[in-house]
Amino acid sequence: MRKPFAPVSRLLVLAAVALTAACGSKVESTEASVGDEGSGSSTSGGSNNDSNSGNDGNDSASASMSSSAGSMTGTSMSTTASETDPDTGMGFIGMPDDGSIEAMCDPGMQDCPRGQKCTGYVSTPGGRTVDANHCVDVTGDHVFGEECERVDGNDDCAPGFFCMTDVSGHTGPGICLEYCIPNQPCDNGGMCFPFNDGSLPLCEVTCDPLLQDCVPGQGCFAAFDNFVCAIPGAPEGMGNDGDPCATIQGCQPGLICRTGTNGCAADTGCCTPVCDLTDDQCTDPAEDCIQALDDPPPMLQNVGYCGVPA
DSSP: OOOOOOOHHHHHHHHHHHHHHHHTTHHHHHHHHHHHHHTSOOOOOSOOOOOOOOOOOOOOOOOOOOOOOOOOOSOSSOOSOEEEOTTTOOEEEOOOTTSOOOBOOOTTTTOSOTTEEEEEEOOSTTOOSOOEEEEEEOOOOBOTTOEEEEETTEESBOTTEEEEOSSTTOOEEEEEEEBOOTTSOOTTSSEEEEEGGGTEEEEEOBOOTTTTOSOTTOEEEEETTEEEEEOOOOOTTOOSTTOBOOSTTSSOTTEEEESSOTTOOOTTOEEEEEEETTBOOOOSTTOEEEESOSSOOGGGTTEEEEEOOO
16 A cells, blocks of 8 residues: 655645755855845846837936836836845845846935945846846946946936936936936925836936926926936937827927827837917917927926827
């Protein structure tokens, strides 16, 4: 007669005893090495989506930057396991779908190990905007408002800042913007916007698109239910009235990326002029000045865009 199986609890106890006898003190050191490996620099993906904001991509975005709000995941990859490093207090992702090990970090909290910082990168192959975050070595000390240089997956801003170029996932020269925690005040002014579905939370200075009152070299662009100052991100020769657009900075200053404009065939929208609802300045007879934001703050309730009435 076949003997009955041993109770599960007994098997677990025996397994634990066997492991202890075989490994001894090496179990603790193995756990520490996993934590160390998970906290190291990660390889960045190709280029991805900005509204963040910009996420292409500072985003500003969305960032990006895509300007749709969402939960801050810190990474776009699914996980199979997670654990916490007792030395750093940060959590680590187990094995992503692509087989690599990626550190999970929060750019607003800056919870990477000493000597590293949490910054955004493009994890989606072929993407143009920032869509995930990882821990990388600190390579510079530039802070808010200073010029910076972004490379693939990193930049030379100090921890807590992101080098925003014309699109959040692009490399090249940019300006350091402050990372933030949504609904928390910004140290350097402005408001915190969770660009690119929350993966690129950045402090942005608000503005009036009818006045274009940003500093030289920046334009006033729509983000969520507000307008923010950002570096224009339209490709050379593009971003004019009627041109297709996909990010919040994809149009020239004074224009806004919207669907529902006359002659626009792009699913993502086309560039169209902003206008004053109290003084319709739209030149296309098929278009009227339509409210630009769903829930605008009091100082922007007169801002509209030239579009075809519904």
